Amino acid sequence: MVKAIVGANWGDEGKGKMTDMLACNADIVIRFQGGANAGHTIVNDYGKFALHTLPSGVFNSNTTNIIGNGVALNIPVFFNELKEVVSRDVPMPKILISDRCQIVMPYHIAFDEYEEERLGKSSFGSTKSGIAPFYSDKYAKIGIQVQELFDEKSLREHLERIAPQKNVILEHLYHKPALDIDALMETLKEYKEMVEPYVCDVSLYLDNAIKEGKEILLEGQLGTLKDPDHGIYPMVTSSSTLASYGAIGTGIPPYEIKQIVTVCKAYSSAVGAGAFVSEIFGEEADELRRRGGDGGEYGATTGRPRRMGWFDCVASKYGCRLQGTTDVAFTVLDVLGYLEKIPVCVGYEIDGEVTTDFPTTVKLEKAKPVLKVLDGWMCDIRGIKTYEELPENCRKYIEFCEEQIGYPITYVSNGPKREDIIKRKSALK
Ligand code: GDP
Numbered sequence: 001m002v003k004a005i006v007g008a009n010w011g012d013e014g015k016g017k018m019t020d021m022l023a024c025n026a027d028i029v030i031r032f033q034g035g036a037n038a039g040h041t042i043v044n045d046y047g048k049f050a051l052h053t054l055p056s057g058v059f060n061s062n063t064t065n066i067i068g069n070g071v072a073l074n075i076p077v078f079f080n081e082l083k084e085v086v087s088r089d090v091p092m093p094k095i096l097i098s099d100r101c102q103i104v105m106p107y108h109i110a111f112d113e114y115e116e117e118r119l120g121k122s123s124f125g126s127t128k129s130g131i132a133p134f135y136s137d138k139y140a141k142i143g144i145q146v147q148e149l150f151d152e153k154s155l156r157e158h159l160e161r162i163a164p165q166k167n168v169i170l171e172h173l174y175h176k177p178a179l180d181i182d183a184l185m186e187t188l189k190e191y192k193e194m195v196e197p198y199v200c201d202v203s204l205y206l207d208n209a210i211k212e213g214k215e216i217l218l219e220g221q222l223g224t225l226k227d228p229d230h231g232i233y234p235m236v237t238s239s240s241t242l243a244s245y246g247a248i249g250t251g252i253p254p255y256e257i258k259q260i261v262t263v264c265k266a267y268s269s270a271v272g273a274g275a276f277v278s279e280i281f282g283e284e285a286d287e288l289r290r291r292g293g294d295g296g297e298y299g300a301t302t303g304r305p306r307r308m309g310w311f312d313c314v315a316s317k318y319g320c321r322l323q324g325t326t327d328v329a330f331t332v333l334d335v336l337g338y339l340e341k342i343p344v345c346v347g348y349e350i351d352g353e354v355t356t357d358f359p360t361t362v363k364l365e366k367a368k369p370v371l372k373v374l375d376g377w378m379c380d381i382r383g384i385k386t387y388e389e390l391p392e393n394c395r396k397y398i399e400f401c402e403e404q405i406g407y408p409i410t411y412v413s414n415g416p417k418r419e420d421i422i423k424r425k426s427a428l429k
Contacts, residue, residue, distance in 0.1 A: 002216045002252065004243035005329075007223025008319030010270035011241075012297070012306065013263040014331035014413055016040025019056035019219050021418045022261070027214040028064045029057030032249030033239040034221035035072030037129040043294060043329040043416045046090050053078045055219055058085055065093050066202055067343050069100035070239060070249020072134045073146070075191040077104075097195050098202035099147040100251075107166060107179055108133040114174040126272075127302055128261040135238035137162075146199055149192035149299075152185070159184055187318070203251025210256055217256065218246035224319035225270075226251060232361055235274025243323050255316040262407070263327040264316050266333040268309035269297045275364040278309035278345035278371075285309075294416035310371065313404035318358030320407040327429075330398060331413035334420075339376040339386065341399060345369040346404060356404075373385060374400060382415040387424040390414075402426065 005022065007013045020042045036052040043049075044059055053074060057063035067073055073274075086092055108130030115133075116123045126132060137143045140160050148155050159181050164248055167178040209216060224230060226237045239245070243262075247254040267288060271278050277375050280288070285308040288295045298305040320328060336342055347354040347370035350363050354370055377391035390398075402409045408426030 001213075001216065001258050002210065002246075002256045003255050003261060004218040004220060004246045004323075005261045005263065006220035006243045006246075006323050007241065008262045008264040008316050008323065008325075008328070009223045009268060009312070010225050010276075011038055011222035012271070012293070012299075013223060013265040013331070014293075015220065016042045016051060016056050017413065017416060017418070018261065018263050018329050018331070018411070019217060020044060020059060021421060022217055023057040023060055023063055024418075025215055026057055026060075026063055026217040028066060028067040028209055029055040029219055030068050030202075030206075030216065030250050031055050031071050031219050031221070032068040033248045034237065035068045035129055035131050035134065036074045036077045037127040037131045037237065038221050039299070040221075041294065041416070044418050046088055048294070049085065049088075052081060054081050054085065056358065057217065058082075059090055061093065063094065065095050066205075066250075067095075067097045067101055067198075068202055068250040069098040069102075071098075071101055071102045072104050072129075072131055072239070073192055074104040074129065079194050087184055091423045095198045096200040096205065097146060097198045098203060098251075099145070099199050100202070101146050102134065102138050102143040103146060103149075103188075103191065104130045104134050105144065106184070108137070110176070111166075111169075114176060117346045118174065123273075132238045144188075146195060147403055149188055149195065151165065152189075154187055155188060156181065166198075180315060188358065198402040206252050207248060209271065218243070218250060220246070223263075224322045225315060230322045232274045232364060234361075235272060238335070252383045259326050260324050261327045261411070262320050262323045263329045263331055264320065264405070264409075266311055266336055266401070267292070267333050268312050268315075269306040270309070271299050271302070271306050275361065275367070276307055276309055277305055277315070277348055277364070277367045278369045282310050287338075288335070291338060310343045310345055310369075311401055312350050312369075313401060314345060314356050314358050316401070317356065317405040317407075320405050325407045327410040328402070328407050329411035329413060330401065330409045333398070333412055334380065334382045334414045336397075337377060337380050340378060342372040342374045342376050343403075344374060344401065346372045361421065382420060384414060385422065387412065387422050390422070402428065412429055
């Protein structure tokens with residue numbers, strides 16, 4: 001059976017932990033989009049890890065970890081991460097890389113930096129991992145697929161076709177040195193040697209795995225609101241963050257994705273620019289940021305402080321709907337235990353009217369949060385194993401949020417560790 005794990009919001013919802021937990025029973029964990037621009041934090045018996053490109057199944061020696069064709073593959077980052085994991089006593093994981101996956105080139109990273117530099121104050125807050133230039137090239141049909149590494153002659157010809165276009169921009173827009181094709185060929189030769197043992201026709205591999213009844217997990221990065229079509233465009237990422245893209249980014253039929261676990265954090269956080277209706281500021285935000293996640297809400301990739309806000313029912317309802325959610329995993333609930341009163345955003349007021357439907361970007365910029373204040377539970381809920389044992393106000397909080405978003409919360413995460421999870425029967429399911 002194929003399951004997807006995706007985010008409902010802006011990312012950083014705790015997908016890594018959920019994937020790590022569900023990966024225990026998975027034969028295959030596969031990344032289908034995104035690149036090294038975001039990270040998952042995973043805490044397990046081996047320690048605490050920030051993974052950027054490795055699938056979260058790398059800690060289970062029975063799991064095959066796959067980089068799907070939809071991923072922006074930064075080869076040195078990938079292998080450094082693999083080296084780091086193995087150096088910390090994790091057994092060498094089983095890895096496969098799609099032959100159709102495209103490669104993040106050194107010039108993609110350079111272009112990302114140059115563009116942010118050029119935009120200055122009005123920049124997108126890119127992580128400068130080359131993701132936007134990478135996907136631009138992919139859809140402009142000048143990207144480089146992994147399989148091209150194995151034919152040097154045609155690879156050089158391809159680079160020679162790409163270079164004049166890049167060089168015009170490098171010289172005239174950014175005033176930087178032109179591409180050096182010989183140096184690029186050397187780099188790509190090294191890349192080839194690194195990936196060679198792992199390259200695979202992934203969609204064929206998955207077709208067989210599905211026929212054999214294998215448990216397959218599609219691992220999403222970021223969340224619905226960062227989707228280029230359905231998110232807060234243009235403050236989005238460059239590849240689709242939706243479960244439905246899991247079919248495209250891996251090469252499987254869409255109807256094979258039977259379960260979609262959408263991870264939703266019990267409060268909000270976001271990195272980068274863009275409208276964030278339930279955002280809070282000052283001491284209120286600082287305290288939640290300090291207490292948030294596992295050791296504070298700071299970007300797993302960048303270390304940047306995350307923007308903080310209350311749980312946003314409007315954005316989460318939309319986020320879950322676009323994912324095609326079958327199950328919601330409601331995470332990081334334990335963090336809210338210090339609050340006497342917990343505001344929740346239940347509507348957006350736009351030009352004097354209140355809506356619970358998530359609007360397009362121009363309207364979103366004008367939205368003001370409509371807050372409802374719930375009672376807190378004022379205690380530590382870590383270590384609690386069953387839903388019934390949770391304090392009444394905590395259950396009320398979960399049930400209120402569930403009713404607002406309209407999708408069943410079947411997992412409640414009350415701590416960063418794999419075992420900090422409460423399974424729950426939802427009335428909605
Ligand atoms: P992802 O990109 O969606 O995987 O999210 P991140 O890993 O960037 O951020 C989630 C953070 O919250 C990490 O530091 C996790 O270890 C932590 N985390 C996940 N679930 C829980 C939870 O239920 N409680 C607490 N306190 N931390 C959690």
